[in-house]
Structures are given as structure tokens and as C-alpha cells.
Amino acid sequence: MKGTIPTGGLLLLLLLLSPDPRATLLMPPSTACCTQLYRGPLPNELLKKVLHIALQEADRDCYLQAFVLHLAHRSICVHPQNRSLARWLEHQGRKR
Numbered sequence: 001m002k003g004t005i006p007t008g009g010l011l012l013l014l015l016l017l018s019p020d021p022r023a024t025l026l027m028p029p030s031t032a033c034c035t036q037l038y039r040g041p042l043p044n045e046l047l048k049k050v051l052h053i054a055l056q057e058a059d060r061d062c063y064l065q066a067f068v069l070h071l072a073h074r075s076i077c078v079h080p081q082n083r084s085l086a087r088w089l090e091h092q093g094r095k096r
């Protein structure tokens, strides 16, 4: 059993080793829809990393309404009525 790489590690390695621009073209983040909502807590450390927020409408290509929090390397879809997010947004609005 020596010399085997766990599948997860191999996948990660492949991801790191393929800076293929076509890979990103295949899945442009702008057209990606939230298909499910994140349910975990939204700690301030996470919210601080948000680059921008978009509201995904349920009418066009996506069937789910959600706030999409765009972080540097991923996006998180949150229920549009999430209280902690609403409070945070309000706070942001007051700051600027």
C-alpha cells in the first residue's frame, strides 16, 4: 500500500497543477446559480471577507432567490431573509 495518494489529495493536486483558463471559461461564475442555501452561521470574520453581494432573482435563469456573498475564492448563497445578514447589511449601509 505504499506510494498511493488518497483520492482527495490527488484531486487537490490536479486542481493546483492545472491553471487551465478553459476550465474557468466552462463555468463562468456570473451565470452559476445558487441551487441551495448555506445554513451555517455567518460569523463576522466571514462577512468581513465578502467582496460584494448580489441578489439572485428567482425569475430569470435561477429558480431560487438568495443573497450571493462573493468571497475571493468562493461564493456563499444565503437565505434572502437571514437576520444576521440583514443586520450586517444595515450596518454596512450606515458606515458609508
Ligand SMILES: *[C@@H]1O[C@H](CO)[C@@H](O)[C@H](O)[C@H]1NC(C)=O
Residues within 6 Å of the ligand: 038, 039, 040, 041, 042, 078, 079, 082, 083, 084, 085
Ligand atoms: C441566518 O440567521 C441566523 C440568525 O438569525 C443564523 O443563526 C443562521 O446561521 C444564519 N445563516 C444562514 C446562512 O442562513
